[in-house]
Amino acid sequence: MKTDELSIKLAVYVNPVGGTSVTKGQIEAKISEAISKFEIEQMGRGPEKIRTIVFQDLIIVRLTGFLSISEKSLAQNKEGIELIKKVRTALFENAQQSLIEAIKSVIDVEIISTYSDVSTKTGEKIIAIVADRDIEENLYN
Numbered sequence: 001m002k003t004d005e006l007s008i009k010l011a012v013y014v015n016p017v018g019g020t021s022v023t024k025g026q027i028e029a030k031i032s033e034a035i036s037k038f039e040i041e042q043m044g045r046g047p048e049k050i051r052t053i054v055f056q057d058l059i060i061v062r063l064t065g066f067l068s069i070s071e072k073s074l075a076q077n078k079e080g081i082e083l084i085k086k087v088r089t090a091l092f093e094n095a096q097q098s099l100i101e102a103i104k105s106v107i108d109v110e111i112i113s114t115y116s117d118v119s120t121k122t123g124e125k126i127i128a129i130v131a132d133r134d135i136e137e138n139l140y141n
Contacts, residue, residue: 022139023139024136027106027139028052028053028054031052031059031061031106032051032052034102034106035050035052035063035099035102036050036063037102038095038098038102039063039066042091042098042099043066043092044068046066047063047065047066047125048065048066049063049064050063054135054136054139055136056134056135057112057130057131057132057133057134057135058129058130058131059103059129059130059135060126060128060129061127061129062124062125062126063124063126063127064123064125066123066125067118067120072123075121080120084118084120085120088125089118092116099127099129109131109133109135110131111129111130111131112130112132113130114128114129115127115128115129116128
């Protein structure tokens with residue numbers, strides 16, 4: 001994809017003189033916003049903190065502070081941990097198309113696959129997304 005095509009999708013960052021001034025950090029921030037909105041709408045609760053890293057064709061999102069009080073209470077024993085993981089996995093799988101749409105609302109890529117895991121010990125969630133191309137290739141670092 002050419003830089004001009006990228007700037008169409010990220011119109012908010014288009015330089016009025018021409019060309020694009022999109023940085024990696026801006027893309028990562030916009031993806032974080034989209035994922036946070038996705039979490040609120042699809043999972044019922046947003047994270048306290050979110051960090052996105054784009055590396056070549058990978059998007060890694062780290063969310064912290066997203067477990068509800070009830071989930072934290074359930075996480076005190078093995079059965080509760082298994083239940084949280086099963087429910088969160090099912091919710092993620094059912095909402096996967098919405099996640100893909102959230103990413104594509106920020107950057108024009110095809111999503112090859114998505115992965116997610118929850119740590120009930122740390123209250124973190126990691127989402128890994130594989131795109132069809134090197135996202136960093138046409139960005140300013």
